[in-house]
Amino acid sequence: MKLAFSTLGVPGMPMADVARLAAGAGYHGVELRAHPEEPVHPGIGADERARVVAEFRDAGVEILTVAGYVRAAEAGPDEPVLAGLRELLELAHDLGARYVRVFPGGGEQSPEEADATAARRLAAAAPRAADLGVRLLLETHDSHRTGADAARILGLVGHGGVGAIWDVMHTWLGGEDPATSYPALFPHLGYVQVKDIASAEDTTPLPLGEGVLPLTECVELLSREGWDGWLCWEYEKRWYPRARELPELLAPGREHLLRLLTDSA
Template identity: 35%
Template sequence: MKLAFSTLGCPDWSLQQVAEHAGEYGYDGVELRIKGDRHVDPSLNASERRHAAESFRSRGVEIRSLSGYTTFTGKTREEVEANVQQLRVNAELAHDLGAPYVRTFLGKVPEGMTFDFAVAQVAESLARCAELVRPLGVSILIETHDDFSASAAVERVLREAGHPDGLALLWDTVHTYHSGETAQQVVERFGTNILHTHFKDCVPDAHNPRGHQYRYVLTGEGYIPIRENIAALRSIGYDGYLSFEWEKMWYPDLPGPEVALPHYLRYMRELLG
């Protein structure tokens, strides 16, 4: 298995600094966040895209995935369609940067919409996205997140979508844990359709400003069963990335990336042997 990190953990670094530190620390890959003016954005022109790709390639670091923020639980057709088209644009950027995957969320079910209706709408949207993106050779990763944090909920969506080629799971190990699922349940449900993972750790905190009942801590210092998660992945022959999603962007008081990123490497390398 290989190790990567998401640029969610280093919001103040330039794209060049991300590449330099990834190479310096010894990471195998990175996930680049698509949002606003940080790191990468579809507004990059062809020359800028080539330069960004070369910055990582020259240091032996793979751009493994682009982290998009599309969702498909919108209340209007126009909102849903805008997200379908945005995912296509995000996938084009991933293709140009040499990344095999682009991440999407499914979303939160709005007030007044039943979960059954949301599943049907999301499934239809994803089937269209898969068709639009397939010619690019980029796979869409569905993250266990929001009201679809349980892998069982994602499985239901994919079943209704007809399991089209090009859709796979990004297993966020914290979100499924808090949904009450074990690692073994996740890997038995998705098997080799798990193409990417997010790892992080946390401790209880009833006063989290974002409404969670936990707060993030350095890897290995909390209650998330990281060893069990890795063992479950090994049981299905997973050989992809264990990507560190340090949420420094949302929690500015967390230790900086110069602390958290090297710590994650040391801890995970020891677990991996």
């Protein structure tokens, strides 16, 4: 498996520094948080996009994902959501990223309504994603926290250009164990987001292996099933400013994941 981390853990860091940090800590790739408060987002121009590509290429680090904030199931008209998806897909294509991350965001709608809305929009965007060589990934999150929740939408989409991110915290918070999440998500799985927290009540990010999330079980399951994709550490420093700084944790976190992989081999 290949290892990445999210720039959510290093908010505002210049991309050249992110690329050097990833290379120095032995990570293969980076998930870029695509928000206007970050250096990379859909509003940057062609020259800046090319500069980011060069910085990561020179460091030998892959841009894995453009992590956007479009909510596929949110209430309202389709066009603003579709426009947001198109912008993210173009950005990912220009950066050479494999994936675009989207959220469900169904809010207070019924599950049936939210499922249908998200599926309709993702299906509409899927051909453009395929044309650009980018895959849209729906993260297990908010209104669709479990693998079963996300799989309902993805089953309705039925297009290879749309898949899933398995966020192990959200499936756990949703009461779903890894042995249930994996088979639900496997037909659609793009990659797995790993993290650790103290408890369901305290989701402050912790170094990998110091919290309660079933990381060992997840990695053992993925290894046993022969899954050979990406593990991406999403350390949510942006939302928890008092959490420890991610750069000092990256190398130990990598070693922890490698130990889990070695022990499960």
